[in-house]
Structure formats: C-alpha cells, structure tokens
Amino acid sequence: MKQSLDLRLGQHLTITPQLQQAIRLLQLSSVELQQEIQQVLESNPLLEEKELAEGTDNTEAAAPESTDDSETVNVETDEAQTTAEPTTDPEDSATESDWAESFELPIASNARTNSGADDDFDIDGRNSLPTTLREHLLWQMQMTPFSATDRRIAEALIDAINEDGYLTLSLEDVQQILSKEQPVELDEVQATLHQIQNFDPIGVGARTLAECLQLQLKTLDPAVPHLKEAMALATDAHLALLGARDQVALRRALKFPPETLQAATRLIQSLNPRPGAGIQSTASGYVVPDVIVKKIRSVWRAELNPDISPRLRINHHYERMIQRGNASSSNRYLQDHLQQARWFIKSLNSRNDTLLKVARTIVDRQRAFFDHGPEAMKPLVLHDIAEAVSMHESTISRVTTNKYMLTPRGIFELKYFFSSHVATADGGACSATAIRSMIKKMVSDEPSAKPISDSKIADTLSRQGIHVARRTIAKYRELMNIPPSSQRKSII
Numbered sequence: 001m002k003q004s005l006d007l008r009l010g011q012h013l014t015i016t017p018q019l020q021q022a023i024r025l026l027q028l029s030s031v032e033l034q035q036e037i038q039q040v041l042e043s044n045p046l047l048e049e050k051e052l053a054e055g056t057d058n059t060e061a062a063a064p065e066s067t068d069d070s071e072t073v074n075v076e077t078d079e080a081q082t083t084a085e086p087t088t089d090p091e092d093s094a095t096e097s098d099w100a101e102s103f104e105l106p107i108a109s110n111a112r113t114n115s116g117a118d119d120d121f122d123i124d125g126r127n128s129l130p131t132t133l134r135e136h137l138l139w140q141m142q143m144t145p146f147s148a149t150d151r152r153i154a155e156a157l158i159d160a161i162n163e164d165g166y167l168t169l170s171l172e173d174v175q176q177i178l179s180k181e182q183p184v185e186l187d188e189v190q191a192t193l194h195q196i197q198n199f200d201p202i203g204v205g206a207r208t209l210a211e212c213l214q215l216q217l218k219t220l221d222p223a224v225p226h227l228k229e230a231m232a233l234a235t236d237a238h239l240a241l242l243g244a245r246d247q248v249a250l251r252r253a254l255k256f257p258p259e260t261l262q263a264a265t266r267l268i269q270s271l272n273p274r275p276g277a278g279i280q281s282t283a284s285g286y287v288v289p290d291v292i293v294k295k296i297r298s299v300w301r302a303e304l305n306p307d308i309s310p311r312l313r314i315n316h317h318y319e320r321m322i323q324r325g326n327a328s329s330s331n332r333y334l335q336d337h338l339q340q341a342r343w344f345i346k347s348l349n350s351r352n353d354t355l356l357k358v359a360r361t362i363v364d365r366q367r368a369f370f371d372h373g374p375e376a377m378k379p380l381v382l383h384d385i386a387e388a389v390s391m392h393e394s395t396i397s398r399v400t401t402n403k404y405m406l407t408p409r410g411i412f413e414l415k416y417f418f419s420s421h422v423a424t425a426d427g428g429a430c431s432a433t434a435i436r437s438m439i440k441k442m443v444s445d446e447p448s449a450k451p452i453s454d455s456k457i458a459d460t461l462s463r464q465g466i467h468v469a470r471r472t473i474a475k476y477r478e479l480m481n482i483p484p485s486s487q488r489k490s491i492i
Contacts, residue, residue, distance in 0.1 A: 022347040026354065026395070029402035030288040030308040037309055040344055046318045046334065047341040050311040133165065133279040134158055140199045152178060153192040157205065165204040165276025166212070203275035210236045216271045229256060229264035245489040289406035291359040293370065300370050302359040304352055312345055314338070358399045361388045362417050370407060374437035379421030379429045424465045435461070435468060436476045443482055448490035
C-alpha cells in the first residue's frame with residue numbers, strides 16, 4: 001500500500017476550559033455558587049470583591065472607577081496614622097497601658113457585653129450540630145442513678161431506638177446481644193426499658209403504636225374526661241379498626257355510645273404517634289432565591305437577587321505589575337491568574353444573563369399563575385423556553401435545576417413552572433399542575449363524613465372539559481400525599 005499525505009478541511013466542536021467552566025457555573029445553585037466564588041477569591045490574587053460603599057446602590061457600584069487603588073490605600077493609611085497619633089503625654093499613655101494590661105480580662109468581657117445586639121448571640125449553639133434523639137436519651141441516662149449492668153442495658157436499648165422513638169429489637173434479642181459479654185436476665189432488660197420509657201419525650205421506647213399511646217395516656221391527669229375509654233381504645237385491634245374508619249365495628253367491640261367513642265377518638269388523636277420526631281436530628285435547610293418576581297405598574301417583572309453573589313473585579317494593583325515580554329515565573333504566574341480571573345468574571349456574567357433571560361421568559365409565559373394561582377398554570381416544557389431564548393434544551397435544564405424564584409405566592413423552583421399538558425374538550429390543553437391544584441381543592445372542600453372518590457373527581461373534571469382517567473387522578477393524588485377516600489373518611 002502506497003503512503004501519501006492528505007490535507008482536509010473540517011469543523012468539529014471542542015469544549016474549551018472556558019466553556020467547561022461556564023457550563024459548570026450554570027448548573028450550580030446559589031449556595032454552591034457562593035462557595036465556588038469564595039474558593040476562587042482565596043486562590044486567585046488578581047480577583048477581588050467589590051465592596052459597596054455605604055449609601056450607594058448597585059448602579060453606582062457597577063460604574064467604572066477612575067481612582068487608583070494604590071492611591072486609595074495610601075490615603076486611608078495616612079488618615080489612619082493621623083488619627084492614631086497620641087494626644088497625651090508619654091507618661092499618661094504608659095500609665096493607661098499598664099492599667100489596661102492589669103485589667104485585661106474585665107475590659108474584654110465588658111466590651112463583649114456592651115458591643116451591641118449583633119454580637120450577642122450563642123456562637124456555639126448556632127454552629128453546633130443538632131441534638132439527636134440518641135444523644136438526648138443518653139444525656140438522661142447519665143442523669144439517672146443506674147448500676148453498671150443497668151447502664152449497659154440502657155445503652156443497648158437506646159441504640160435500638162429509631163428516629164421515631166420506637167424500639168426496633170425485641171427484649172430477647174437485646175438480652176442475647178448483651179449476654180455475649182456478660183449474662184443478663186430478661187427481667188433486668190424489662191425493668192431498664194420501663195425506666196427509659198419514663199424519659200423525655202413521653203412515649204419513647206415503645207414497641208408498638210398502642211404501647212406508645214398508652215404511655216402518653218398514663219401521664220395525663222386522671223380527671224381528664226374519657227381517659228378510661230381512650231385507654232380501652234388504645235389497643236392493637238381497636239387501633240386497626242380506627243385506622244380503617246370502621247365506626248360500626250368499633251362500637252360493637254367497645255360497646256360505647258357514639259358520643260363517647262367520638263370523645264375518646266379525639267383524645268387519641270391529640271397524642272403524638274411519633275414522639276422521637278420532636279427531637280431535632282437534622283439541620284434546617286435554607287433556600288436562597290435566585291430570582292425575585294414583583295408586580296410593577298401592573299406588569300410582572302423578574303430580577304436577579306443581588307445578594308446571591310458578590311460583585312467581582314480585577315485587582316488593578318497586581319494587574320499593573322505584569323510586564324510584557326518578561327518571561328519570569330512570577331510574571332507568568334500573574335498573567336495566568338489574570339486570564340483566569342477574566343474568564344471567571346465572563347462566565348459568571350454569562351450565567352447571570354442566561355438565568356435572567358430564562359426567568360423572564362417563564363414569567364411571561366406563566367402570567368396567569370401569578371395573577372390567579374396554580375389552577376391557572378399553563379402547560380410548559382423545556383422546548384418552549386429553549387425556542388424563545390434560542391438556546392438548547394440541555395442549557396435550559398441546567399439553568400432551571402436547583403434555582404428558585406421568590407414570588408408573592410411563595411418560593412418555587414424553576415422546574416415547578418414546567419408541566420405536561422392534558423387535552424380539553426374544546427381542543428385546548430390544561431397543565432398537569434393546574435389539574436393537581438383542582439384535585440387538592442376538591443379534596444379540601446369535601447365533607448369529612450363522605451369523601452369524594454377518584455371516579456367522582458374524574459367525572460367533575462370531565463364536566464369542566466378536562467378528560468382525565470381515574471388512574472391518572474390516583475397518580476396525581478398519591479404525588480400530593482393525599483390518601484384514598486376510604487382513609488379520608490372521618491368517624492368524628
């Protein structure tokens with residue numbers, strides 16, 4: 001085979017590092033973006049945060065600055081030295097310094113006390129990890145006069161209690177686990193469990209729902225009305241009938257009048273079936289909105305949240321230190337970081353522009369939602385927004401993921417405004433979000449003694465021109481955590 005050289009011209013797509021950075025910033029949430037900016041500020045000396053002067057707005061801060069940064073620093077230093085010049089004699093200053101050194105601790109404590117309301121907060125309490133149910137129970141165990149054996153049993157029982165406060169192991173299993181190291185009697189395990197069941201929260205350490213409710217009922221005042229009937233109702237068999245809303249079987253089994261049964265049921269419903277859930281075990285999650293929607297002069301407008309990311313700029317002092325034609329390592333270091341800083345600012349501006357463009361298009365398409373609520377939501381898919389802003393659907397997907405919009409109706413993720421459509425009788429389309437809102441409204445307005453079924457909901461929507469199958473209604477209802485009609489029926 002003869003070898004030859006062949007020259008061809010062609011085009012291919014190459015993802016440059018700049019494009020990779022822009023794509024990565026585009027899909028970050030507001031919290032992740034702040035962390036990314038902070039990391040870049042710490043690693044790149046040519047990038048700095050532009051601080052807003054007091055009394056100035058974002059428009060003034062965005063204007064180019066003509067003042068030399070180095071001159072500004074020098075002026076501030078001179079002023080600080082002028083103010084720091086002593087106005088007293090050297091002997092007086094020495095006496096004051098000696099007095100401050102001898103009373104250093106009281107002065108520091110008074111300064112913290114009188115520093116203002118902003119500094120008067122519990123740093124350890126705000127930054128410490130939340131207390132778990134296990135830690136809460138172990139703390140109470142340490143305050144209880146247990147013997148060494150009982151303490152081992154109590155630790156094993158507490159380890160077997162789940163987040164809801166229920167004991168997940170049988171007493172026999174706990175006994176077998178403890179007996180591997182030292183023999184333990186079943187009566188000792190039972191007695192220690194009774195001690196733990198007296199801990200806070202009330203009802204912790206129960207093995208069944210009936211036992212949990214009975215532990216809570218035992219702590220009530222004996223003079224509470226219908227307490228005896230509630231104790232009779234708090235059994236496994238009767239609670240199963242209560243959960244099935246079988247009032248006839250309950251009255252037959254307990255032989256209670258309807259009024260007494262209703263009063264006992266109300267008392268049971270006032271108890272906490274998950275006592276361990278009241279102990280904070282996870283840190284609270286906070287949502288920072290990326291876009292703020294307001295109605296200005298009868299027009300809905302979307303603007304970026306100015307607090308989600310700081311304003312960045314190039315450090316002119318280090319930029320002027322770069323010398324052209326200088327091949328030293330320090331000069332190359334500054335040049336590389338200058339280029340990286342410019343790329344990062346450009347990518348950040350591109351992210352903000354894309355996010356604002358997509359958010360304004362969503363607001364323009366869903367104006368009915370902002371005026372009338374979820375029932376007026378229109379069908380919308382990623383392809384519609386991609387065509388409107390002349391971008392790819394994958395870009396729209398990245399922009400709308402983990403991005404939130406603050407509206408007068410609440411905070412919503414941008415993905416919330418996208419939903420499939422259901423055909424109507426007149427040839428139009430109805431949003432799935434609007435249908436779910438209609439179902440939720442029907443369920444909330446239904447009589448508690450005779451809840452509406454999925455078939456009736458489908459018939460009601462059909463009369464309104466929205467043809468939805470019964471299984472679709474059931475799917476939407478389950479997505480909203482609404483139980484079926486048989487479980488929504490109330491016996492009181």
